[in-house]
Amino acid sequence: MTTESIAIKEAAIEGGKVAMKYFRKKFDIMHKGKIDLVTEADIAVEKRVQEVLSKYYPRYGFLAEEESSRAGTMEKPLGKYWVVDPIDGTTNFAHGFPEFSVSIGLVEGDEILMGAVLKPYNKDIYFASQGEGAFLNNTRIYVSKTPELIKSLLITGFPYDRNVYAEKTLESVDRLTGEVQGIRRFGSAALDLCYVAEGTCDGFFEYTIKPWDVSAGMLLVKEAGGKVTTIAGDEADPFSGNFVATNGLLHDKLLERLVKL
Numbered sequence: 229m230t231t232e233s234i235a236i237k238e239a240a241i242e243g244g245k246v247a248m249k250y251f252r253k254k255f256d257i258m259h260k261g262k263i264d265l266v267t268e269a270d271i272a273v274e275k276r277v278q279e280v281l282s283k284y285y286p287r288y289g290f291l292a293e294e295e296s297s298r299a300g301t302m303e304k305p306l307g308k309y310w311v312v313d314p315i316d317g318t319t320n321f322a323h324g325f326p327e328f329s330v331s332i333g334l335v336e337g338d339e340i341l342m343g344a345v346l347k348p349y350n351k352d353i354y355f356a357s358q359g360e361g362a363f364l365n366n367t368r369i370y371v372s373k374t375p376e377l378i379k380s381l382l383i384t385g386f387p388y389d390r391n392v393y394a395e396k397t398l399e400s401v402d403r404l405t406g407e408v409q410g411i412r413r414f415g416s417a418a419l420d421l422c423y424v425a426e427g428t429c430d431g432f433f434e435y436t437i438k439p440w441d442v443s444a445g446m447l448l449v450k451e452a453g454g455k456v457t458t459i460a461g462d463e464a465d466p467f468s469g470n471f472v473a474t475n476g477l478l479h480d481k482l483l484e485r486l487v488k489l
Contacts, residue, residue: 230357231284232284232285232334232341232342233342233355233357234284235280235281235283235284235285236281236310236332236334236342236343236344236355237344237353237355238280239276239277239280239281239310239332239344240277240330240331240332240344240345240346240353241346241351241353242276242277242280243273243274243276243277243280243314243330243332243346243348244273244330244346244347244348244351245276245348246269246272246273246276247269247273247314247315247321247328247330247348248348248349249269250267250268250269250272251269251321251324251326251348251349252324255267255268255269256268257322266318267315267318267321267322269314269315269321270293270314270315270318271314273314273315273330274292274293274312274314277292277310277312277314277330277332278290278292278310278312281310281332285308287307288305288307288308288309288310288334289305289306289307289308289309289310290305290309290310290312291303291304291305291309291310291311291312291335291439291440292310292311292312292313292314292440293312293313293314293438293440304335304337304338304467307336308334308335308336308341309334309335309336310332310333310334310335311332311333311334311335311439311440311443311444311466312331312332312333312440313329313330313331313332313418313438313440313441314330315328315329315330316328316329316330316331316416316417316418316419316440316441317329317414317415317416317418317419319415320415320416325415326349326350327414327415327416327419328347328348328349328415328416328419329345329346329347329348329416329418329419329422330345330346330348331343331344331345331346331418331440331441331443331444331445332344332345332443332444333439333440333443333444333446333447333466335439335443335466338465338466338467339358339465340358340443340444340446340447340465340466341357341358341447342355342356342357342358342447343355343356343443343444343445343446343447343448344444345418345419345421345422345444345445345448347419347422352364352365353365354369354422354425354426354444354448355448356425356444356447356448356450356451356452357451358447358451359451360451361451361452362425362426362447362448362449362451362452364422364426369425369426369427369452370426370427370452370453371424371425371426371427371430371449371452371453371454371474371475371476372427372428372429372430372475373427373475373477374430374475374477374478375477375478376478376481377404377407377408377478377481377482377485378407378408378409379409380408380409380430380431380478381408381409381410381411381412381428381429381430382404382408382410382411382412382429382430382431382432382433382482383411383412383413383414383420383423383424383429383431383432384397384400384401384411384412384413384432384433384434385397385413385415385417385420385434385437386413387435387436393435393436396435396487396489397434397435399487400433400485400486400487403485403486403487404485407485412429417432417434417437417441417442417445418441418442418444418445419445420432420434420445421442421444421445421446421448421449421473422445422448424449424452424454424473424474424475425445425448425449425451425452425454426452427452427475430474430475430478431472431473431474431475431478431479431482432471432472432473432474433459433471433472433473433482433486434470434471435459435470435489436469436470437469437470437471439466439467442466442471443466445473446464446466446471446473449473453475453476454473454474454475454476455473455474455475455476455479456471456472456473457471457472457479457483458470458471458472459471459472459483459486459488459489460488460489461480461483470489472486
C-alpha cells in the first residue's frame with residue numbers, strides 16, 4: 229500500500245466521521261443558488277479532509293468544491309492535486325437522507341491517478357488506483373455483464389437550475405423509458421459511478437457536472453472494467469462537464485439514445 233493510498237483513504241474516513249457528527253442534527257444551511265445548498269457540515273468536512281491530506285503531502289494542490297465555489301474559480305493546480313467533494317449529495321444530507329458521500333481524487337493535469345469514495349452512513353469505502361483495479365472494502369469489484377438496454381438499470385442526475393441541460397435530461401429519460409428496466413436518480417454522482425463500478429447499476433449519464441463529483445468515480449468505473457466518455461462519445465477527463473459511464477457492453481447503445489448537447 230502506497231503512502232498516497234493511505235492518505236486518501238484516511239482523509240475520506242476522517243471526513244466521513246465529521247459528516248456523521250452533523251447528520252440528522254441541527255446545522256446551518258446556506259444557498260449557493262435557488263436550490264443549490266451548502267451546509268456548515270460541507271465546510272467542516274472539507275477542512276478536515278484537507279488537514280489529513282496536507283499532513284502527508286503538504287505540497288500537493290487542492291481543487292475542492294466549497295473552496296472553489298467561494299473563490300469563483302475552477303483553475304487546475306500545477307503538479308499533483310487532490311480533487312475533493314466533501315459531501316456529494318448535500319441536498320440528501322440536509323434532509324437526513326443517507327445517500328451522500330465523501331469523494332476524493334488524486335489528479336495530475338487531466339489524468340486521474342487515484343480515487344476514494346466513502347459512504348459515511350454505512351462506512352463503505354470504494355477505492356481505485358490507476359492500473360490496480362477497483363475495490364469495495366478491500367474486495368475487488370467489476371462492472372456488470374448486462375448486454376442489452378432492455379435488461380439494464382440506469383442512473384442519471386439533474387442540474388440545480390431549470391435550463392437546457394435539464395430539458396435534455398428529461399428528453400433523454402423519455403427516450404429511454406420502455407427501453408430499459410429502470411432509471412434512478414439517487415443524488416450523489418460519486419456514488420452513482422461507484423454503483424456502476426460494482427455492477428449494481430449498468431450505466432450512468434449526466435449533462436452538467438463538476439470535476440469534484442466525478443474524479444474518483446470515473447477511475448473506479450474504468451478500473452472495474454467499464455467505459456467513460458462524454459455524451460458526444462469523446463474521451464472524457466474530469467473537466468469534460470458531461471459524462472456517460474457504463475459496463476462497456478451498453479455504451480454505444482446508450483449513446484445512440486441520448487440527446488446530444
